[in-house]
Amino acid sequence: MVLKQLQALKAQHKSGFAVLADPDKIAPADMQHLARLCNNAGVNYLFMGGSLLMAHQMELCIQRFKSESDIPVVLFPGSPAQVTPYADALLYLTLISGRNPDLLIGQHVASAPQVKASGLEIISTGYIIVDGGNQTAVSYMSNTTPIPWDKPEIVLCTAWAGELQGKHVIYIDAGSGARRPVSEQIIEKVSANIDIPLIVGGGISTPDKVYENCRAGANIIVVGNAIERDPMLIRDMAQAAQAMNAHRTA
Numbered sequence: 001m002v003l004k005q006l007q008a009l010k011a012q013h014k015s016g017f018a019v020l021a022d023p024d025k026i027a028p029a030d031m032q033h034l035a036r037l038c039n040n041a042g043v044n045y046l047f048m049g050g051s052l053l054m055a056h057q058m059e060l061c062i063q064r065f066k067s068e069s070d071i072p073v074v075l076f077p078g079s080p081a082q083v084t085p086y087a088d089a090l091l092y093l094t095l096i097s098g099r100n101p102d103l104l105i106g107q108h109v110a111s112a113p114q115v116k117a118s119g120l121e122i123i124s125t126g127y128i129i130v131d132g133g134n135q136t137a138v139s140y141m142s143n144t145t146p147i148p149w150d151k152p153e154i155v156l157c158t159a160w161a162g163e164l165q166g167k168h169v170i171y172i173d174a175g176s177g178a179r180r181p182v183s184e185q186i187i188e189k190v191s192a193n194i195d196i197p198l199i200v201g202g203g204i205s206t207p208d209k210v211y212e213n214c215r216a217g218a219n220i221i222v223v224g225n226a227i228e229r230d231p232m233l234i235r236d237m238a239q240a241a242q243a244m245n246a247h248r249t250a
């Protein structure tokens, strides 16, 4: 159960590391190699998803990954078209930083039969986009305005609203390829004041940043772009999260 693991991380003030694979950017033939890198590094999750779905190879990608790894595959879908029973769990996203009714309830109603039939573990996720200093695919595609990067109190109130609505987790995202990742100030403020796990991603490009985000209280750090550029970062970034956990245990 992925959610139980996330809740345990939150309870123990610990962090995990997730690799994000965009099915449009990675070929099924590369998935076994990626799986071995993730296995060796002790990666906690493979997140799968993207803003579009052009290549329609997601199921094959997941199958190839699973042929080499027991790491849970968690869908992080850009649209209901990316929901597939081949994964283990689904981040069931509600874009609570936005005011687009389609992403607050419309798409959920339309995709409910498919989601119910999927057999996936459903993780209700309050999804919050914070301005990352450039327009990212997620803010364009969602037709919503991100929360300003220097307004941690708005981010906190949004996270509280998600928690009060019964979301299982909060995901704060600066957007894929963000120039400016979510600040430690925001992470600290939200993490210290909610009782549900916190996922953070968008524009994280160094192991040091992973370490700082973990120290600030993120329970899962998600990295996509930087790893696509340099897959060797998987080991160093996962190690950074593990080092922070060791520090907390000591």
Ligand code: 1GP
Binding pocket: 020, 173, 174, 175, 176, 177, 178, 200, 201, 202, 203, 204, 222, 223, 224, 225, 226
């Ligand atoms: C985007 O949080 C993810 O939704 C990861 O972003 O690709 O910039 O690492 P990057």
